Amino acid sequence: MFTGLVQALGQVRALGSDRLRVSCNDDNASLILTDLALGDSVAVDGICLTVMEVLPQGFIAAVSPETLGRTTLAQSQRSDRFVNLEPSLRVGSKLGGHFVMGHIDGIGYVDAIEQTSTSWEISFTTTSAIARYIVPKGSIAVNGISLTIADYNHERYWFKVAVIPLTYSETNLSYLQLGDAVNLEADILGKYMEKLIPNSRHENDLTPAFLAENGYL
Template sequence: MFTGIVQAVAKVAAITDRAGLRTFGIEFPEGFTEGLAIGASVAHDGVCLTVTRLTGPNSAEFDVMQQSLAITTLGGFGVGDGINVERAAKDGAEIGGHPISGHVDFTATLAAIRQPENNYVLRFAVPPAGLKYIFPKGYVAVNGASLTIAEVNREEGWFEVWLIPETLRMTTFGSKKVGDRINIEIERGTQVVVDTIASEIERRLGPLLPALEAFARERGIAVGDLTAPIATPVIDFNKG
């Protein structure tokens, strides 16, 4: 488990491909690997990877399967790229963000960047299947960083987060560009609630759905609109 508080930015030092497997050699900042052992877990942009070899006082190797390369951003990394890293949380560790498993659910696309004074706003375009788990004021893990969701637009398919200067300093977000893919892990408690409610609605209303859909079509309403979450207003503190 991880806390969602990025501890450092590491660098991809080497990449080796074998049949069905890619090995990343990662260079960490001084002191990051103290006590690190083979078999330990380290989150790389939110993806939990296992140490397979210690290659130096501040470096280690990690093997990644083809499936992980395909469903995360790791497949697009090259030598020299920066990556957010966090070591696995120890028993009794302070949870400064929210509990993160290190299992990425999907990737989003950085759709826009705004820079109000002393703030940095990132907007992410999200697949519809993932957006149903995103709610204003809720948590989401973005490239391994626990962030609070500021605003969600379900019709246009995006959500925004606001970053303070310290978050930019400690992560790779400041170097990201519009169009970049980003790893997203949804908050598990939210997933359980959403999926449980959806399952219960299906169980109770399943036989009535054809009639409900016909009723909605007659009035120009999508059935999904009947159960859509109520939007939470977002206050813009930069406005008078």
């Protein structure tokens, strides 16, 4: 489990079809590498990966074909791409973002980037599978970064986030360009609510008969 607060930037290189080398050489590398051990979890652009080997300036992680196919990880192996890194949450640590599981729900695409006087406003388009969990002022993880929904359009599967300068400069959001793909993970609370509330997946099932049966009329 993670919090969506990125600690450092790294770069990814493929080592065969099932392993990746993640290098971490920036000023914050110690926040990732200190106490890193075999079997630990690290969020790489929001993807929970397991450490198979610890290196002096990074680590080697296992990766499955499904993960490569469902996320931007394969694209991140380009030499000019940076990935966000976050170690797993420890018991007793501060929770500054929101609960991020490291299980990517799908891909989004950069629709617009605008600098304002106080922040950067970045818009994304996604799919209906993710859009149904998006709510005003709710949380979403973009490339592993915990962000708050500033605006959204459910019919267009579109949403906007406002990014403070510190987050923008210390993560790979500052490298995004129009059309770039990003990893998205919806808030886990919405998924549990959907599972627990009957008929939440089927809006057309909300009929007068259903309401009467359940004591609403």
